[in-house]
Amino acid sequence: MNYADIKQYDVANGTGIRVSLFVSGCTHHCRECFNQEAWDFHYGSPFTEAQTEQILDWLRPDYVAGLSLLGGEPMEPENQEGLLPLLRRVREEYPEKDVWCYSGYLFDRDIAGRMYRESQITRELLSYIDILVDGEFIREQKNLKVNFRGSDNQRIIDVKKSLAAGKVIHWQGEIR
Numbered sequence: 001m002n003y004a005d006i007k008q009y010d011v012a013n014g015t016g017i018r019v020s021l022f023v024s025g026c027t028h029h030c031r032e033c034f035n036q037e038a039w040d041f042h043y044g045s046p047f048t049e050a051q052t053e054q055i056l057d058w059l060r061p062d063y064v065a066g067l068s069l070l071g072g073e074p075m076e077p078e079n080q081e082g083l084l085p086l087l088r089r090v091r092e093e094y095p096e097k098d099v100w101c102y103s104g105y106l107f108d109r110d111i112a113g114r115m116y117r118e119s120q121i122t123r124e125l126l127s128y129i130d131i132l133v134d135g136e137f138i139r140e141q142k143n144l145k146v147n148f149r150g151s152d153n154q155r156i157i158d159v160k161k162s163l164a165a166g167k168v169i170h171w172q173g174e175i176r
Contacts, residue, residue, distance in 0.1 A: 001082025014100035016065025026073035028104035066098035087128035
């Protein structure tokens with residue numbers, strides 16, 4: 001897996017101060033995407049153990065709320081495989097930190113539906129994600145006034161509650 005960027009301090013992509021990892025590779029190709037260069041799976045640099053260690057170090061301070069995964073597309077199958085070891089370590093070392101993930105795939109149809117049924121990796125990866133912002137960016141529904149989203153069609157989903165209920169449960173502002 002390649003990555004486009006890692007931000008040590010991010011306040012736009014989830015609650016509180018966060019570390020954000022922007023993976024490379026996306027097949028959605030949303031019109032007017034803010035990160036088109038990251039569509040290419042070969043863009044950026046290889047994600048190695050050194051980047052995992054850097055992220056874990058940046059997550060250490062108490063004032064850092066958690067990790068956000070963006071892209072590109074974190075839920076592309078090849079990116080899921082690359083993210084799994086990182087999320088295992090984050091959960092092991094920082095169980096109190098939350099994990100947000102941004103995906104153009106729909107939670108109920110694609111991720112908790114088809115991918116969840118077909119891939120053990122997806123099932124395990126979802127067990128480490130607290131909040132998922134889903135849905136492709138739609139230029140005609142762009143809204144700069146909504147928190148943590150780019151367009152009105154996108155949803156902020158409480159992953160654990162949704163998996164337990166078997167239906168989409170929208171995030172209400174609390175974690176866990």
